[in-house]
Amino acid sequence: xxxxxxxxxxxxxxxxxxxxxxxxxxxxxxxxxxxxxxxxxxxxxxxxxxxxxxxxxxxxxxxxxxxxxxxxxxxxxxxxxxxxxxxxxxxxxxxxxxxxxxxxxxxxxxxxxxxxxxxxxxxxxxxxxxxxxxxxxxxxxxxxxxxxxxxxxxxxxxxxxxxxxxxx
Numbered sequence: 001x002x003x004x005x006x007x008x009x010x011x012x013x014x015x016x017x018x019x020x021x022x023x024x025x026x027x028x029x030x031x032x033x034x035x036x037x038x039x040x041x042x043x044x045x046x047x048x049x050x051x052x053x054x055x056x057x058x059x060x061x062x063x064x065x066x067x068x069x070x071x072x073x074x075x076x077x078x079x080x081x082x083x084x085x086x087x088x089x090x091x092x093x094x095x096x097x098x099x100x101x102x103x104x105x106x107x108x109x110x111x112x113x114x115x116x117x118x119x120x121x122x123x124x125x126x127x128x129x130x131x132x133x134x135x136x137x138x139x140x141x142x143x144x145x146x147x148x149x150x151x152x153x154x155x156x157x158x159x160x161x162x163x164x165x166x167x168x
Contacts, residue, residue, distance in 0.1 A: 005158040005161050006159075006162045008154075008158045009158045009159040011155070012068075012154065012156075012158070013072050013152075015151060016069040016071070016072045016151075016152045016155075017069060019066070019148040020065065020066050020069035022061070022065050023062045023066035023145075026062040027058070030055050030058040033048070033051055033054055037051040049129070049130055053127060053131075053133070060141065061138070061142070061145070064141065064142045064145025064146055064149070065141065066145070067145055067146070067148070068145070068148040068149045071149065071152050072152055082094075092160040092161070095156065095160045096157050096160050096161070099153045099154075099156045100157065102153055103154065103157075106153070107150055110147060114143055116139060117136050117140055117143050120136045120139055121136040
């Protein structure tokens with residue numbers, strides 16, 4: 001059983017890494033889009049007319065796709081003043097409780113965002129820009145990021161159950 005928990009924790013860590021790579025791709029796309037806009041405006045006095053919209057989508061993708069990796073790498077803001085003195089099973093129990101509460105909150109938010117995504121897809125809702133981007137695409141990136149984050153929270157729980165002495 002503990003072997004399966006360890007394997008699951010490693011799986012969630014790898015899944016978060018994959019999502020983080022897509023978040024990095026969003027950063028590169030954002031920089032490329034901004035550079036393209038600068039060149040278009042400076043050289044040809046024109047614009048893509050969608051830079052602000054696309055950069056907003058890319059910021060959302062970068063933020064939400066990176067959440068799981070941020071949790072896995074322990075770089076999210078946490079109340080370490082309460083956690084640092086705890087060791088062993090007491091620390092693992094606190095981590096499990098913290099992850100379970102976070103999972104319930106983010107699971108609730110994710111559920112409603114999935115409903116919104118389905119509604120946008122079914123209704124064919126598009127952005128109001130000249131490209132009329134289907135809104136389910138950027139909403140889908142946010143939902144994928146939140147799902148990965150929720151899965152990473154379950155991986156944190158698995159890690160705490162598998163090796164409570166290794167919890168940092």
